[in-house]
Amino acid sequence: MTLDWDTSSAIHQPVMVQEVIEFLRPGKGKVIVDATVGTGGHLLSILRVARGESKVIGIDRDPKALEVAESRLGEISAVGKVSLYCENFRNIRSVLDREGVEQVDGILLDLGFSSLQLEDSSRGFSFRHDGLLDMRMGPDAKKTAGEIVNSFSEGEIAKILYQYGEEKWARRIARFIVQARERRPIKSTFELVKIVEDAVPVGARRGRKHPARKTFQALRIAVNEELDSLKEVITKGVECLASGGRIVVLSYHSLEDRLVKQMFGSLARESGYPPTHPLFTAPSLMVVTKKPVVPTREEIESNPRSKSAKLRVAERREG
Ligand SMILES: C[S@@+](CC[C@H](N)C(=O)[O-])C[C@H]1O[C@@H](n2cnc3c(N)ncnc32)[C@H](O)[C@@H]1O
Structure with a gap:
């Protein structure tokens, strides 16, 4: 083949x-x-x-x-x-x-x-490539990351980020996501990265890996159950x-x-x-x-x- x-x-x-x-x-x-x-x-x-x-x-x-x-x-x-x-x-x-x-x-x-999967920007797994917020590993997954960030409640998003990303700033990131989507839907990975970067205080970023890493991990785990x-x-x-x-x-x-x-x-x-x-x-x-x-x-x-x-x-x- x-x-x-x-x-x-x-x-x-x-x-x-x-x-x-x-x-x-x-x-x-x-x-x-x-x-x-x-x-x-x-x-x-x-x-x-x-x-x-x-x-x-x-x-x-x-x-x-x-x-x-x-x-x-x-x-x-x-x-x-x-x-x-x-x-x-x-x-x-x-x-x-x-x-x-x-x-x-x-x-x-x-x-x-x-x-x-990671290197294919069209699939939206990586915070290092710009692409659609998809993150489905396969067609059997019922929702995309875009659907989660654009339609789940602030509380549900915070819970996902905390439970699946062990993200300390889960509530704050969820609030920033909801505020951003009120202006316009969040479509791309880079739009989400920017929102997370704005949400995580600069002082808290020292010594951390990429500020969006845990958010992306959490969404991927949720999308793919x-x-x-x-x-x-x-x-x-x-x-x-x-x-x-x-x-x-x-x-x-x-x-x-x-x-x-x-x-x-x-x-x-x-x-x-x-x-x-x-x-x-x-x-x-x-x-x-x-x-x-x-x-x-x-x-x-x-x-x-x-x-x-x-x-x-x-x-x-x-x-
Ligand atoms: C780390 S990669 C495996 C790499 C592989 N061992 C190799 O040597 O090339 C993980 C793979 O598991 C698949 N996967 C993850 N969750 C799955 C699931 N619930 N059912 C079936 N495949 C799954 C992903 O689509 C991905 O291709």
């Missing part, structure tokens, strides 16, 4: 590939799901290691990313069995049903967005794992990592009741990484985007 647009600057450099492969252990007769294919970096490595002996299923909600990934499959000769699905990973069970697969041996979630999807895919994904199967999650900010840690912890906890008690439930997971695995200094130097990555792994228990 050849693409009619240039993606060379936007091919996403995959993070902690070796660690991911070691934990996922693709191999003979295994079924592996890459639930965040993106531009296919991890997928290609999985396929290379599996050498046609594993069944590999790829999912991404972004059809453009899947187009790129598919075009790159030609880079390797031993593609083996791979099926790609344009879906939200929260629908993992229905994807497996369509594929005729009951249980899987590995699930990879490399969360967040890809360089392909990222935390709800993550909760759902962990719950359903664990149910799809065969005994000894692993779920491998790479997260890039504290909200995601905290959620992964909490969910793994609660699925790995004893119910507190003896096995004979009607409320007894056996833990369904064993946490493999007691502490998150982080990238090496060399990887951070060669791929600065990996800096915030945290890798957590859990394994399905018998039961």
Whole structure:
């Protein structure tokens, strides 16, 4: 397949590939799901290691990313069995049903967005490029960032910025947004950046990263319902794992990592009741990484985007 647009600057450099492969252990007769294919970096490595002996299923909600990934499959000769699905990973069970697969041996979630999405100014993910305030990772997202900033109440916007961006100035930014949209609708990323810059007091900007960073993160999480999807895919994904199967999650900010840690912890906890008690439930997971695995200094130097990555792994228990 050849693409009619240039993606060379936007091919996403995959993070902690070796660690991911070691934990996922693709191999003979295994079924592996890459639930965040993106531009296919991890997928290609999985396929290379599996050498046609594993069944590999790829999912991404972004059809453009899947187009790129598919075009790159030609880079390797031993593609083996791979099926790609344009879906939200929260629908993992229905994807497996369509594929005729009951249980899987590995699930990879490399969360967040890809360089392909970030660098495409028409999608509005970046506060560094001017573009429409969209931020949808895929067509299944129900609203755009523009709809949120132009139609949600001041209180709802403040809540989103606080909950999903941990933004200290959430209320003030929300007030500035509402005042600005009373003059005219906020259409572009740069209009929003200017509003946030005006809202965050100059003295408070010292030592901070870009003043609009948290606002953009919060809107992206809200638009794509990222935390709800993550909760759902962990719950359903664990149910799809065969005994000894692993779920491998790479997260890039504290909200995601905290959620992964909490969910793994609660699925790995004893119910507190003896096995004979009607409320007894056996833990369904064993946490493999007691502490998150982080990238090496060399990887951070060669791929600065990996800096915030945290890798957590859990394994399905018998039961
Ligand atoms: C960090 S990128 C993955 C990069 C990929 N591992 C690689 O090596 O190229 C994250 C990808 O996950 C996808 N994604 C995020 N949330 C999703 C969801 N709920 N369902 C399906 N795909 C999702 C995004 O569209 C994006 O392409």
